Amino acid sequence: MTMTATQTCEAAAAAATAVAALSTRQKDLVLLDMAAAIEQHRDAILEANRQDVAEARRSGVSATLVDRLTLTDRRMAGLAATIRTVVALPDPVGQVTGGWTRPNGLLIERVREPLGVVAVIYEARPNVTAEVAALCLKSGNCAVLRGSSIAAATNRAIMTALDTAIARHPAVPAAAVQLVEDPSRASATELMRAKGLVDLLVPRGGPALIESVERDATVPTVIDGAGNCHLYIDASADRDMATAVTINAKTSRPSVCNAIETLLVHRELVTDWLPGVLDELTAAGVEIRGSAEVCDAWPKALAATEEDWDTEYLDLVLAVRVVDDVDAAIGHIRRHGTANAEGIVARDIDVARRFARLVDSGSVFVNASPRYSDGGEFGYGVEIGVSTQKLHVRGPMGLEALTTVKNVVWGSGQTRTVA
Amino acid sequence: MTMTATQTCEAAAAAATAVAALSTRQKDLVLLDMAAAIEQHRDAILEANRQDVAEARRSGVSATLVDRLTLTDRRMAGLAATIRTVVALPDPVGQVTGGWTRPNGLLIERVREPLGVVAVIYEARPNVTAEVAALCLKSGNCAVLRGSSIAAATNRAIMTALDTAIARHPAVPAAAVQLVEDPSRASATELMRAKGLVDLLVPRGGPALIESVERDATVPTVIDGAGNCHLYIDASADRDMATAVTINAKTSRPSVCNAIETLLVHRELVTDWLPGVLDELTAAGVEIRGSAEVCDAWPKALAATEEDWDTEYLDLVLAVRVVDDVDAAIGHIRRHGTANAEGIVARDIDVARRFARLVDSGSVFVNASPRYSDGGEFGYGVEIGVSTQKLHVRGPMGLEALTTVKNVVWGSGQTRTVA
Numbered sequence A, B: 001m002t003m004t005a006t007q008t009c010e011a012a013a014a015a016a017t018a019v020a021a022l023s024t025r026q027k028d029l030v031l032l033d034m035a036a037a038i039e040q041h042r043d044a045i046l047e048a049n050r051q052d053v054a055e056a057r058r059s060g061v062s063a064t065l066v067d068r069l070t071l072t073d074r075r076m077a078g079l080a081a082t083i084r085t086v087v088a089l090p091d092p093v094g095q096v097t098g099g100w101t102r103p104n105g106l107l108i109e110r111v112r113e114p115l116g117v118v119a120v121i122y123e124a125r126p127n128v129t130a131e132v133a134a135l136c137l138k139s140g141n142c143a144v145l146r147g148s149s150i151a152a153a154t155n156r157a158i159m160t161a162l163d164t165a166i167a168r169h170p171a172v173p174a175a176a177v178q179l180v181e182d183p184s185r186a187s188a189t190e191l192m193r194a195k196g197l198v199d200l201l202v203p204r205g206g207p208a209l210i211e212s213v214e215r216d217a218t219v220p221t222v223i224d225g226a227g228n229c230h231l232y233i234d235a236s237a238d239r240d241m242a243t244a245v246t247i248n249a250k251t252s253r254p255s256v257c258n259a260i261e262t263l264l265v266h267r268e269l270v271t272d273w274l275p276g277v278l279d280e281l282t283a284a285g286v287e288i289r290g291s292a293e294v295c296d297a298w299p300k301a302l303a304a305t306e307e308d309w310d311t312e313y314l315d316l317v318l319a320v321r322v323v324d325d326v327d328a329a330i331g332h333i334r335r336h337g338t339a340n341a342e343g344i345v346a347r348d349i350d351v352a353r354r355f356a357r358l359v360d361s362g363s364v365f366v367n368a369s370p371r372y373s374d375g376g377e378f379g380y381g382v383e384i385g386v387s388t389q390k391l392h393v394r395g396p397m398g399l400e401a402l403t404t405v406k407n408v409v410w411g412s413g414q415t416r417t418v419a
Helices: A005-020 A024-040 A042-058 A063-069 A073-088 A127-138 A149-167 A185-192 A207-216 A239-251 A274-283 A292-297 A306-310 A326-336 A349-358 B005-020 B024-040 B042-058 B063-069 B073-088 B127-138 B149-167 B185-192 B207-216 B239-251 B274-283 B292-297 B326-336 B349-358
Strands: A096-101 A107-114 A117-121 A142-146 A177-179 A200-203 A229-233 A260-266 A287-290 A317-323 A341-345 A363-368 A385-387 A395-397 A403-414 B096-101 B107-114 B117-121 B142-146 B177-179 B200-203 B229-233 B260-266 B287-290 B317-323 B341-345 B363-368 B385-387 B395-397 B403-414
Touching: A005 A107, A005 A117, A005 A142, A005 A177, A005 A185, A005 B326, A005 B349, A024 A042, A024 A073, A024 A127, A024 A149, A042 A063, A042 A073, A042 A149, A063 A149, A073 A127, A117 A127, A117 A185, A127 A142, A127 A149, A127 A177, A142 A185, A149 A177, A185 A207, A200 A207, A229 A239, A229 A326, A239 A260, A239 A274, A239 A341, A239 A363, A239 B403, A260 A326, A274 A287, A274 A292, A274 A317, A287 A292, A292 A317, A306 A317, A306 A326, A317 A326, A326 A341, A326 A349, A326 B005, A341 A349, A349 A363, A349 B005, A395 B403, A403 B239, A403 B395, B005 B107, B005 B117, B005 B142, B005 B177, B005 B185, B024 B042, B024 B073, B024 B127, B024 B149, B042 B063, B042 B073, B042 B149, B063 B149, B073 B127, B117 B127, B117 B185, B127 B142, B127 B149, B127 B177, B142 B185, B149 B177, B185 B207, B200 B207, B229 B239, B229 B326, B239 B260, B239 B274, B239 B341, B239 B363, B260 B326, B274 B287, B274 B292, B274 B317, B287 B292, B292 B317, B317 B326, B326 B341, B326 B349, B341 B349, B349 B363
Parallel strands: A117 A142, A117 A200, A142 A177, A229 A260, A229 A341, A260 A317, A287 A317, A341 A363, A363 B403, A403 B363, B117 B142, B117 B200, B142 B177, B229 B260, B229 B341, B260 B317, B287 B317, B341 B363
Antiparallel strands: A096 A107, A107 A403, A385 A395, B096 B107, B107 B403, B385 B395
């Protein structure tokens, strides 16, 4: 009999205390066994993946999706390697993030603890199954994994390997890591509404999934949302650095959320720097949509409309606008941005610091490409996503994002007098 | 013409950058002026309050509510004093909570910034108007205050005083602090749905308000929820300390969320300690509802039902249960608690540390009364509430809870190579 998503969450919630109580060593040992088990189950996992891929091809899904689904040799090796990366990361549980003593002698400590049950809804890529399982377990949480139906056989085969490893560790409950057996849309909705059972839901997917979570979720969520990212080139910028960062930020991987979509250029650079960089971008295949002043200075540009400032192209298209100063750039970004990642190139320290202060996004890059907005590049090892919200965590999310900070107060019999 | 709640939020959002940019000195100067203006407007505020109180009495609201609404001399003085307390607190904006340098030379800093627009829905007490205005402004946020209709005239009079002060500071936008002009239920719902305009909504009120926010809010919220708090007395406890903490935790102010509702007692204490403390509690007017073993040991106890373990009495009633050990106490609290504040009295260090680790609540008190779960007692000066959720902030909330932590990355022209 198939377990419903809600039943899976109930089993996770019942196991949460035991998983939270595991020591770092206990967690690392089971994770190492999980990595080994994936290698031992290699043939079964690849066979299941061939079934999923064949079925996906038959049902006519896009080539991009088939590519994401397919376990190449490198990706297969990556499953176990990811888990071993997580073993090497420091355990966030028990970290004391601050503390102080009150005049009455009470010692207040802020201590990181597991959230409890973390559910993740994700799409085709089977490596997410191993990544999320490892991140949740290392941070002392029970993982509820809701992969997509297109990867169902692959995910089941990976889960079988993980279960084999978990079964060898009596202190680790079987429900520490679970795959939702039914990968339907209904099971995703069940997770969104499993209030009191799920402590954090992370949706990893396209706009339709995010919209559905924003509409339907009653459980706490962290949204990994859109990336309409900006780069501002100040009058004080080193011209060569400005060119290199612009080209990198737009062309190194245009399909990801930390690629820039709009370039904001200080008025002083319109004649002496802008045409050159637009030539280089065009040579790299980028279509330029400019404001009126951009089109005047560089007539090959298409005319940008208001809509362009709000569009996440995720493609070789770049909107370009001339601004009067750093405040105009900050204003444009606050109006049109999605609070993901933004950058500035500037030598003027006051300009750079003002941009860093007043741009209200998850990450702000001064003299560096916003493409570095990434858990791996931040040193988090493996990322669970990139938060575009302000509460709990902003920007790339690693193990810490899967914890909560509790107050532990140590006394010697203090009682409170009523004022 | 009356502004709608949504229009108020729009004005706040438009002012957010300017308020975020204020220096600590600018904020402290306007706050000091706000305190002075409240004192200058004392007569008008008291006259407005008399109107509200008279109207409340006419409409037959409860004596408790009339009491909360009434500005006594002490409360009137408290309005300005609260603002001055906030002036004396350190500014959380710009605090660097952590940072590190990556092998490629990028310096990553985590920096506290204002959230933007903070809306608070609250009930009769007019002092909340001054408290929340001060906390939001000090933390660089625009405040949208939605007080209750019962206090409408008082709140308007306080707001007029605050406006007078703000008008004297050209750098501070008029929309930095606003009172929602229409204190209807509809305006509360508007605030809950002002997505993209409100960065944080804090509902301060009873279960009906909390339920409505949990159901209707599309904006980010921090819930100041129920307090079904527990105290566990371990076999290793100092008997006198156990008695003092128990009496304090139940009787010092039973109507507040950090008063305990259930006492969990180790089996070894049932005959030699429990009867004495139950006698003392009874003498203090507390009704005891005990598990079977409690009733056996102390026959005056009423028999507790399953429902008692889940009830927040907020009154002189205490549920009492015998447990086998600290793990049974932790299990009871995880099953029945509301993740607010819990306490333990124990001399055994392993027992105390296990309780502190595995009780999953906002605050855990070891050998101290859970009644200390309070922003003032934590040293936060003034509190915006007590969070019962796990994301963003747990337990008492001060200025820090009104900030978000952004990543600021400092480079020297780094561009990312694609793997």
